Amino acid sequence: MPRAVREQQMMDAAVQTFGRLGYRAASMDEIAELAGVSKPLVYLYLNSKEELFTACIRREGAALVAAVRDGVEDVRAEEPADRQLWAGLTAFFAHTAEHPDGWSVLHHQARTHGEPFAGEVARTRAELTAFVTDLIGAAGREAHPTPEFGDRDVTGLAQALVGAAESLAGWANETPGVSAKEAAATLMNFAWAGLGNLMAGKRWSPAR
Amino acid sequence: MPRAVREQQMMDAAVQTFGRLGYRAASMDEIAELAGVSKPLVYLYLNSKEELFTACIRREGAALVAAVRDGVEDVRAEEPADRQLWAGLTAFFAHTAEHPDGWSVLHHQARTHGEPFAGEVARTRAELTAFVTDLIGAAGREAHPTPEFGDRDVTGLAQALVGAAESLAGWANETPGVSAKEAAATLMNFAWAGLGNLMAGKRWSPAR
Numbered sequence: 001m002p003r004a005v006r007e008q009q010m011m012d013a014a015v016q017t018f019g020r021l022g023y024r025a026a027s028m029d030e031i032a033e034l035a036g037v038s039k040p041l042v043y044l045y046l047n048s049k050e051e052l053f054t055a056c057i058r059r060e061g062a063a064l065v066a067a068v069r070d071g072v073e074d075v076r077a078e079e080p081a082d083r084q085l086w087a088g089l090t091a092f093f094a095h096t097a098e099h100p101d102g103w104s105v106l107h108h109q110a111r112t113h114g115e116p117f118a119g120e121v122a123r124t125r126a127e128l129t130a131f132v133t134d135l136i137g138a139a140g141r142e143a144h145p146t147p148e149f150g151d152r153d154v155t156g157l158a159q160a161l162v163g164a165a166e167s168l169a170g171w172a173n174e175t176p177g178v179s180a181k182e183a184a185a186t187l188m189n190f191a192w193a194g195l196g197n198l199m200a201g202k203r204w205s206p207a208r
Numbered sequence: 209m210p211r212a213v214r215e216q217q218m219m220d221a222a223v224q225t226f227g228r229l230g231y232r233a234a235s236m237d238e239i240a241e242l243a244g245v246s247k248p249l250v251y252l253y254l255n256s257k258e259e260l261f262t263a264c265i266r267r268e269g270a271a272l273v274a275a276v277r278d279g280v281e282d283v284r285a286e287e288p289a290d291r292q293l294w295a296g297l298t299a300f301f302a303h304t305a306e307h308p309d310g311w312s313v314l315h316h317q318a319r320t321h322g323e324p325f326a327g328e329v330a331r332t333r334a335e336l337t338a339f340v341t342d343l344i345g346a347a348g349r350e351a352h353p354t355p356e357f358g359d360r361d362v363t364g365l366a367q368a369l370v371g372a373a374e375s376l377a378g379w380a381n382e383t384p385g386v387s388a389k390e391a392a393a394t395l396m397n398f399a400w401a402g403l404g405n406l407m408a409g410k411r412w413s414p415a416r
Contacts, residue, residue, distance in 0.1 A: 022322065082404065111319060114230065136403070143408065152386070156376060156394035157403065163375020164368035171367040178360070186364035194402015195344070195365065196290065200351065 007045050010035045014046075015056050019101030023053055023113045054120055057110045060102035061124030067095040068128065072135070081139030082192050088135070089165065089187050093180035096169040103169060125162065133158040161191055215253050218243045222254075223264050227309030231261055231321045262328060265318045268310035269332030275303040276336065280343070289347030290400050296343070297373065297395050301388035304377040311377060333370065341366040369399055 013035035017026040028049055032039040046052040071091025072084050079087075096103040110121035137154045164187055172183040221243035225234040236257055240247040254260040279299025280292050287295075304311040318329035345362045372395055380391040 024322070085403075114232070139403075152383075153394060153397075156379065156386075156391070157398050159375045159379040160372035160395055160398045164372040166375070167367045167371020168364060171364065175360075178364075183364070186361065187368055189361075190365050190368045190402075191398060192402055192404045194398075194400055194405055195293075195347075196400045197402055197405070 010037065010042055010045060011056060011059060014052050015060060015105055016101045018053060018056055018109055019104035023109050054116060056105055057117060057120040060105050061121060064095055064106065065124060065127050067091050068131065081142065084135060085192065086184065086188055089184040090180060092165055093169060093172060093183040097172060097180045100173050103173065107166060107170060129158050129162050132161055164190065218245060218250055218253060219264055219267060222260050223268060223313055224309045226261060226264055226317050227312035231317050262324060264313055265325060265328040268313050269329065272303055272314065273332060273335050275299050276339065289350065292343060293400065294392065294396055297392040298389060300373055301377060301380060301391040305380060305388045308381050311381065315374060315378060337366050337370050340369050372398065
Protein backbone atom coordinates (compact mmCIF):
# COMPACT_ATOMS: atom_id res chain seq x y z
CA MET A 1 0.00 0.00 0.00
CA PRO A 2 1.46 3.41 -0.96
CA ARG A 3 2.56 5.61 1.93
CA ALA A 4 0.10 8.40 1.02
CA VAL A 5 -2.87 6.03 1.19
CA ARG A 6 -1.74 4.55 4.50
CA GLU A 7 -1.19 8.04 5.92
CA GLN A 8 -4.72 9.05 4.96
CA GLN A 9 -6.08 5.95 6.73
CA MET A 10 -4.18 6.87 9.87
CA MET A 11 -5.48 10.40 9.71
CA ASP A 12 -9.06 9.20 9.16
CA ALA A 13 -8.68 7.09 12.31
CA ALA A 14 -7.07 10.00 14.15
CA VAL A 15 -9.85 12.49 13.22
CA GLN A 16 -12.47 10.01 14.38
CA THR A 17 -10.68 9.33 17.67
CA PHE A 18 -9.75 12.96 18.45
CA GLY A 19 -13.21 14.17 17.40
CA ARG A 20 -15.02 11.73 19.70
CA LEU A 21 -12.69 11.47 22.70
CA GLY A 22 -10.82 14.77 22.64
CA TYR A 23 -7.10 15.40 22.31
CA ARG A 24 -6.02 14.31 25.75
CA ALA A 25 -8.18 11.18 26.10
CA ALA A 26 -7.34 9.86 22.61
CA SER A 27 -4.46 7.37 22.64
CA MET A 28 -2.04 6.53 19.86
CA ASP A 29 -2.82 2.83 20.57
CA GLU A 30 -6.48 3.37 19.74
CA ILE A 31 -5.67 5.35 16.59
CA ALA A 32 -3.26 2.67 15.37
CA GLU A 33 -5.78 -0.09 16.08
CA LEU A 34 -8.60 1.75 14.30
CA ALA A 35 -6.29 2.38 11.31
CA GLY A 36 -5.26 -1.31 11.31
CA VAL A 37 -1.55 -0.54 11.63
CA SER A 38 1.09 -0.84 14.35
CA LYS A 39 1.73 2.04 16.73
CA PRO A 40 5.41 2.38 15.66
CA LEU A 41 4.19 2.90 12.08
CA VAL A 42 1.95 5.79 13.18
CA TYR A 43 4.94 7.38 14.93
CA LEU A 44 7.16 6.71 11.91
CA TYR A 45 4.74 8.46 9.55
CA LEU A 46 3.39 11.22 11.78
CA ASN A 47 6.07 11.70 14.48
CA SER A 48 4.05 12.53 17.59
CA LYS A 49 0.52 12.88 18.92
CA GLU A 50 0.92 16.65 18.72
CA GLU A 51 2.00 16.58 15.07
CA LEU A 52 -0.74 14.09 14.22
CA PHE A 53 -3.37 16.34 15.82
CA THR A 54 -1.96 19.39 14.01
CA ALA A 55 -2.09 17.48 10.70
CA CYS A 56 -5.74 16.57 11.41
CA ILE A 57 -6.68 20.21 12.08
CA ARG A 58 -4.96 21.30 8.84
CA ARG A 59 -6.57 18.59 6.74
CA GLU A 60 -10.08 19.13 8.14
CA GLY A 61 -9.75 22.93 7.92
CA ALA A 62 -8.59 22.80 4.29
CA ALA A 63 -11.42 20.37 3.39
CA LEU A 64 -14.05 22.64 4.94
CA VAL A 65 -12.75 25.77 3.19
CA ALA A 66 -12.56 23.87 -0.12
CA ALA A 67 -16.14 22.59 0.28
CA VAL A 68 -17.47 26.13 0.81
CA ARG A 69 -15.44 27.57 -2.09
CA ASP A 70 -16.60 24.78 -4.41
CA GLY A 71 -20.20 25.31 -3.33
CA VAL A 72 -20.04 29.01 -4.15
CA GLU A 73 -18.09 28.50 -7.37
CA ASP A 74 -20.81 26.22 -8.72
CA VAL A 75 -23.06 29.28 -8.99
CA ARG A 76 -20.57 32.14 -8.94
CA ALA A 77 -20.67 33.61 -12.42
CA GLU A 78 -24.34 34.10 -13.19
CA GLU A 79 -26.27 34.12 -9.92
CA PRO A 80 -27.13 36.99 -7.56
CA ALA A 81 -25.46 37.37 -4.17
CA ASP A 82 -28.14 35.62 -2.12
CA ARG A 83 -27.89 32.50 -4.29
CA GLN A 84 -24.12 32.48 -3.84
CA LEU A 85 -24.52 32.75 -0.10
CA TRP A 86 -27.16 30.02 -0.09
CA ALA A 87 -24.78 27.76 -2.07
CA GLY A 88 -21.91 28.47 0.31
CA LEU A 89 -24.01 27.87 3.42
CA THR A 90 -25.55 24.67 2.04
CA ALA A 91 -22.04 23.40 1.26
CA PHE A 92 -20.84 24.41 4.75
CA PHE A 93 -23.65 22.63 6.61
CA ALA A 94 -23.52 19.59 4.30
CA HIS A 95 -19.80 19.28 5.01
CA THR A 96 -20.10 19.70 8.79
CA ALA A 97 -23.00 17.18 8.85
CA GLU A 98 -21.06 14.64 6.75
CA HIS A 99 -17.88 15.12 8.80
CA PRO A 100 -19.08 15.51 12.40
CA ASP A 101 -15.76 14.24 13.79
CA GLY A 102 -13.81 16.68 11.61
CA TRP A 103 -16.08 19.52 12.73
CA SER A 104 -15.63 18.47 16.35
CA VAL A 105 -11.84 18.54 15.86
CA LEU A 106 -12.01 22.05 14.37
CA HIS A 107 -14.69 23.66 16.49
CA HIS A 108 -14.16 22.02 19.87
CA GLN A 109 -11.00 19.96 20.25
CA ALA A 110 -8.59 22.27 18.41
CA ARG A 111 -9.71 25.23 20.52
CA THR A 112 -9.60 23.47 23.84
CA HIS A 113 -5.91 22.60 24.13
CA GLY A 114 -4.07 25.87 23.69
CA GLU A 115 -1.29 26.48 21.20
CA PRO A 116 -0.23 25.51 18.57
CA PHE A 117 -3.69 24.04 17.88
CA ALA A 118 -5.76 27.18 18.54
CA GLY A 119 -3.56 29.08 16.07
CA GLU A 120 -4.07 26.44 13.38
CA VAL A 121 -7.84 26.58 13.62
CA ALA A 122 -7.77 30.41 13.85
CA ARG A 123 -6.10 30.41 10.41
CA THR A 124 -8.92 28.32 8.93
CA ARG A 125 -11.49 30.62 10.51
CA ALA A 126 -9.70 33.72 9.17
CA GLU A 127 -9.68 32.20 5.68
CA LEU A 128 -13.42 31.49 5.82
CA THR A 129 -14.15 34.96 7.21
CA ALA A 130 -12.07 36.62 4.47
CA PHE A 131 -13.97 34.62 1.85
CA VAL A 132 -17.34 35.67 3.31
CA THR A 133 -16.10 39.28 3.57
CA ASP A 134 -15.26 39.26 -0.16
CA LEU A 135 -18.68 37.80 -0.97
CA ILE A 136 -20.58 40.40 1.05
CA GLY A 137 -18.32 43.22 -0.19
CA ALA A 138 -18.84 42.23 -3.84
CA ALA A 139 -22.60 41.97 -3.34
CA GLY A 140 -22.62 45.41 -1.71
CA ARG A 141 -20.64 47.00 -4.53
CA GLU A 142 -22.88 45.34 -7.12
CA ALA A 143 -26.00 46.73 -5.44
CA HIS A 144 -24.45 50.16 -4.84
CA PRO A 145 -21.61 51.42 -7.03
CA THR A 146 -21.27 54.17 -4.40
CA PRO A 147 -20.50 52.22 -1.24
CA GLU A 148 -23.40 52.20 1.23
CA PHE A 149 -21.26 50.68 3.96
CA GLY A 150 -17.55 50.62 4.63
CA ASP A 151 -14.95 47.88 4.89
CA ARG A 152 -15.39 47.65 8.64
CA ASP A 153 -19.15 47.16 8.32
CA VAL A 154 -18.56 44.37 5.83
CA THR A 155 -15.98 42.72 8.10
CA GLY A 156 -18.42 42.93 11.02
CA LEU A 157 -21.19 41.32 8.98
CA ALA A 158 -18.83 38.54 7.90
CA GLN A 159 -17.83 37.95 11.53
CA ALA A 160 -21.51 37.76 12.48
CA LEU A 161 -22.29 35.35 9.64
CA VAL A 162 -19.36 33.04 10.42
CA GLY A 163 -20.24 33.03 14.13
CA ALA A 164 -23.88 32.27 13.35
CA ALA A 165 -22.85 29.44 11.01
CA GLU A 166 -20.53 27.89 13.62
CA SER A 167 -23.23 28.05 16.25
CA LEU A 168 -25.84 26.51 13.93
CA ALA A 169 -23.48 23.72 12.80
CA GLY A 170 -23.04 22.63 16.42
CA TRP A 171 -26.80 22.80 17.02
CA ALA A 172 -27.62 20.91 13.80
CA ASN A 173 -25.14 18.12 14.62
CA GLU A 174 -26.56 17.76 18.14
CA THR A 175 -30.27 17.99 17.21
CA PRO A 176 -31.77 14.86 15.65
CA GLY A 177 -33.41 15.47 12.28
CA VAL A 178 -31.99 18.92 11.48
CA SER A 179 -30.69 18.62 7.92
CA ALA A 180 -27.94 20.68 6.30
CA LYS A 181 -30.57 22.33 4.09
CA GLU A 182 -32.66 23.24 7.13
CA ALA A 183 -29.66 24.76 8.92
CA ALA A 184 -28.73 26.72 5.77
CA ALA A 185 -32.35 27.89 5.31
CA THR A 186 -32.47 29.04 8.95
CA LEU A 187 -29.35 31.10 8.43
CA MET A 188 -30.61 32.54 5.12
CA ASN A 189 -33.85 33.57 6.85
CA PHE A 190 -31.79 35.19 9.55
CA ALA A 191 -29.05 36.70 7.45
CA TRP A 192 -30.76 37.56 4.21
CA ALA A 193 -34.44 38.05 4.66
CA GLY A 194 -33.66 39.37 8.13
CA LEU A 195 -35.67 38.84 11.24
CA GLY A 196 -37.66 41.98 10.40
CA ASN A 197 -38.91 40.50 7.14
CA LEU A 198 -39.44 37.15 8.79
CA MET A 199 -41.64 38.70 11.45
CA ALA A 200 -43.69 40.30 8.65
CA GLY A 201 -44.13 36.82 7.16
CA LYS A 202 -41.63 37.33 4.33
CA ARG A 203 -39.36 34.31 4.12
CA TRP A 204 -36.30 34.07 1.95
CA SER A 205 -36.70 31.07 -0.34
CA PRO A 206 -34.30 29.27 -2.66
CA ALA A 207 -37.17 28.82 -5.15
CA ARG A 208 -37.61 31.78 -7.49
CA MET B 209 -12.30 43.78 55.85
CA PRO B 210 -15.38 41.50 55.56
CA ARG B 211 -14.80 38.11 53.98
CA ALA B 212 -17.22 38.77 51.11
CA VAL B 213 -15.36 41.94 50.08
CA ARG B 214 -11.96 40.24 50.26
CA GLU B 215 -13.30 37.29 48.25
CA GLN B 216 -14.52 39.64 45.52
CA GLN B 217 -11.07 41.25 45.38
CA MET B 218 -9.46 37.85 44.97
CA MET B 219 -11.91 36.96 42.22
CA ASP B 220 -11.33 40.29 40.45
CA ALA B 221 -7.61 39.49 40.47
CA ALA B 222 -8.29 35.92 39.34
CA VAL B 223 -10.52 36.96 36.41
CA GLN B 224 -7.86 39.44 35.25
CA THR B 225 -5.07 36.86 35.54
CA PHE B 226 -6.99 33.92 34.00
CA GLY B 227 -8.41 36.16 31.25
CA ARG B 228 -4.99 37.45 30.19
CA LEU B 229 -2.72 34.47 30.77
CA GLY B 230 -5.05 31.51 30.46
CA TYR B 231 -5.90 28.85 33.04
CA ARG B 232 -2.67 26.90 32.93
CA ALA B 233 -0.21 29.81 32.80
CA ALA B 234 -1.92 31.76 35.60
CA SER B 235 -0.37 31.10 39.00
CA MET B 236 -1.95 31.38 42.43
CA ASP B 237 1.09 33.46 43.47
CA GLU B 238 0.29 36.08 40.84
CA ILE B 239 -3.40 36.13 41.76
CA ALA B 240 -2.62 36.56 45.46
CA GLU B 241 -0.11 39.34 44.73
CA LEU B 242 -2.54 41.19 42.45
CA ALA B 243 -5.27 40.87 45.11
CA GLY B 244 -2.84 42.11 47.78
CA VAL B 245 -3.30 39.05 50.00
CA SER B 246 -1.22 36.02 50.95
CA LYS B 247 -1.42 32.84 48.88
CA PRO B 248 -2.61 30.75 51.88
CA LEU B 249 -5.54 33.15 52.27
CA VAL B 250 -6.57 32.57 48.63
CA TYR B 251 -6.49 28.81 49.27
CA LEU B 252 -8.37 29.25 52.55
CA TYR B 253 -11.18 31.19 50.86
CA LEU B 254 -11.35 29.49 47.46
CA ASN B 255 -9.81 26.03 48.03
CA SER B 256 -7.98 25.32 44.78
CA LYS B 257 -7.05 26.81 41.43
CA GLU B 258 -9.76 24.67 39.85
CA GLU B 259 -12.46 25.90 42.25
CA LEU B 260 -11.28 29.48 41.88
CA PHE B 261 -11.49 29.24 38.07
CA THR B 262 -14.95 27.63 38.31
CA ALA B 263 -16.10 30.44 40.62
CA CYS B 264 -14.79 33.01 38.11
CA ILE B 265 -16.71 31.37 35.24
CA ARG B 266 -19.91 31.33 37.32
CA ARG B 267 -19.57 34.93 38.44
CA GLU B 268 -18.72 36.28 34.98
CA GLY B 269 -21.47 34.18 33.35
CA ALA B 270 -24.10 35.36 35.82
CA ALA B 271 -22.99 39.00 35.39
CA LEU B 272 -23.27 38.76 31.59
CA VAL B 273 -26.73 37.15 31.68
CA ALA B 274 -27.90 39.76 34.24
CA ALA B 275 -26.59 42.64 32.09
CA VAL B 276 -28.49 41.38 29.03
CA ARG B 277 -31.71 40.78 31.04
CA ASP B 278 -31.50 44.24 32.63
CA GLY B 279 -30.89 45.83 29.24
CA VAL B 280 -33.99 44.18 27.78
CA GLU B 281 -36.12 44.83 30.87
CA ASP B 282 -35.46 48.55 30.63
CA VAL B 283 -37.60 48.61 27.48
CA ARG B 284 -39.61 45.40 27.83
CA ALA B 285 -43.16 46.54 28.51
CA GLU B 286 -43.86 49.14 25.89
CA GLU B 287 -41.40 48.72 23.04
CA PRO B 288 -41.59 46.56 19.90
CA ALA B 289 -39.40 43.47 19.46
CA ASP B 290 -36.59 45.12 17.50
CA ARG B 291 -36.11 47.72 20.25
CA GLN B 292 -35.93 44.96 22.83
CA LEU B 293 -33.32 43.13 20.79
CA TRP B 294 -31.36 46.34 20.27
CA ALA B 295 -31.41 46.97 24.03
CA GLY B 296 -30.24 43.41 24.76
CA LEU B 297 -27.45 43.54 22.18
CA THR B 298 -26.26 46.96 23.30
CA ALA B 299 -26.12 45.67 26.88
CA PHE B 300 -24.29 42.52 25.75
CA PHE B 301 -21.60 44.38 23.80
CA ALA B 302 -21.25 47.09 26.47
CA HIS B 303 -20.69 44.38 29.07
CA THR B 304 -18.18 42.39 27.01
CA ALA B 305 -16.31 45.63 26.15
CA GLU B 306 -16.22 46.75 29.80
CA HIS B 307 -15.17 43.30 31.03
CA PRO B 308 -12.74 42.03 28.38
CA ASP B 309 -11.01 39.74 30.90
CA GLY B 310 -14.34 38.27 32.00
CA TRP B 311 -15.34 37.73 28.38
CA SER B 312 -11.98 36.08 27.69
CA VAL B 313 -12.55 33.76 30.67
CA LEU B 314 -16.02 32.80 29.36
CA HIS B 315 -15.42 32.65 25.63
CA HIS B 316 -11.85 31.39 25.43
CA GLN B 317 -10.32 30.15 28.67
CA ALA B 318 -13.34 28.28 30.04
CA ARG B 319 -13.73 26.39 26.77
CA THR B 320 -10.10 25.48 26.35
CA HIS B 321 -9.47 23.32 29.39
CA GLY B 322 -12.07 20.58 29.23
CA GLU B 323 -14.47 19.70 32.04
CA PRO B 324 -15.78 20.87 34.43
CA PHE B 325 -15.15 24.35 32.96
CA ALA B 326 -16.68 23.74 29.52
CA GLY B 327 -19.89 22.54 31.20
CA GLU B 328 -20.06 25.67 33.36
CA VAL B 329 -19.81 28.01 30.39
CA ALA B 330 -22.22 25.84 28.37
CA ARG B 331 -24.85 26.50 31.06
CA THR B 332 -24.38 30.27 30.70
CA ARG B 333 -24.65 29.97 26.94
CA ALA B 334 -27.80 27.83 27.22
CA GLU B 335 -29.36 30.43 29.52
CA LEU B 336 -28.62 33.26 27.08
CA THR B 337 -29.89 31.20 24.14
CA ALA B 338 -33.12 30.35 26.00
CA PHE B 339 -33.62 34.05 26.75
CA VAL B 340 -33.11 35.00 23.09
CA THR B 341 -35.40 32.14 22.02
CA ASP B 342 -38.17 33.53 24.24
CA LEU B 343 -37.64 37.01 22.84
CA ILE B 344 -37.82 35.88 19.21
CA GLY B 345 -40.73 33.53 19.94
CA ALA B 346 -42.74 36.28 21.65
CA ALA B 347 -42.04 38.70 18.79
CA GLY B 348 -43.14 36.08 16.28
CA ARG B 349 -46.38 35.36 18.15
CA GLU B 350 -47.07 39.08 18.47
CA ALA B 351 -46.63 39.60 14.74
CA HIS B 352 -48.59 36.44 13.83
CA PRO B 353 -51.16 34.98 16.22
CA THR B 354 -51.11 31.94 13.92
CA PRO B 355 -47.48 30.81 14.11
CA GLU B 356 -45.54 31.49 10.93
CA PHE B 357 -42.59 29.45 12.13
CA GLY B 358 -42.20 26.62 14.60
CA ASP B 359 -40.28 26.17 17.82
CA ARG B 360 -37.34 24.64 16.01
CA ASP B 361 -37.07 27.60 13.62
CA VAL B 362 -37.05 29.95 16.58
CA THR B 363 -34.39 27.89 18.36
CA GLY B 364 -32.26 27.90 15.20
CA LEU B 365 -32.56 31.68 14.87
CA ALA B 366 -31.59 32.12 18.51
CA GLN B 367 -28.55 29.85 18.01
CA ALA B 368 -27.56 31.94 14.98
CA LEU B 369 -28.00 35.20 16.88
CA VAL B 370 -25.99 34.04 19.91
CA GLY B 371 -23.20 32.71 17.68
CA ALA B 372 -23.12 35.96 15.73
CA ALA B 373 -22.97 37.98 18.96
CA GLU B 374 -20.11 35.87 20.36
CA SER B 375 -18.15 36.23 17.15
CA LEU B 376 -18.70 40.00 17.03
CA ALA B 377 -17.77 40.46 20.70
CA GLY B 378 -14.38 38.86 20.03
CA TRP B 379 -13.91 40.99 16.92
CA ALA B 380 -14.97 44.21 18.69
CA ASN B 381 -12.59 43.59 21.60
CA GLU B 382 -9.68 42.89 19.23
CA THR B 383 -10.36 45.75 16.78
CA PRO B 384 -9.33 49.21 17.98
CA GLY B 385 -12.13 51.75 17.88
CA VAL B 386 -15.11 49.42 17.48
CA SER B 387 -17.61 50.54 20.13
CA ALA B 388 -20.32 48.46 21.78
CA LYS B 389 -22.95 50.51 19.94
CA GLU B 390 -21.23 49.86 16.62
CA ALA B 391 -21.06 46.12 17.26
CA ALA B 392 -24.74 46.10 18.29
CA ALA B 393 -25.72 48.14 15.22
CA THR B 394 -23.79 45.74 12.96
CA LEU B 395 -25.70 42.82 14.41
CA MET B 396 -29.05 44.62 14.15
CA ASN B 397 -28.34 45.36 10.50
CA PHE B 398 -27.53 41.73 10.01
CA ALA B 399 -30.22 40.17 12.17
CA TRP B 400 -33.12 42.54 11.85
CA ALA B 401 -32.96 44.49 8.66
CA GLY B 402 -31.32 41.47 7.07
CA LEU B 403 -28.55 41.48 4.54
CA GLY B 404 -31.18 41.59 1.79
CA ASN B 405 -32.54 44.90 3.01
CA LEU B 406 -29.05 46.15 3.67
CA MET B 407 -28.02 45.44 0.10
CA ALA B 408 -31.05 47.42 -1.05
CA GLY B 409 -29.81 50.34 1.06
CA LYS B 410 -32.34 49.87 3.87
CA ARG B 411 -30.60 50.05 7.19
CA TRP B 412 -32.20 49.32 10.50
CA SER B 413 -31.88 52.33 12.76
CA PRO B 414 -32.51 52.85 16.45
CA ALA B 415 -33.96 56.30 15.60
CA ARG B 416 -37.65 56.20 14.70
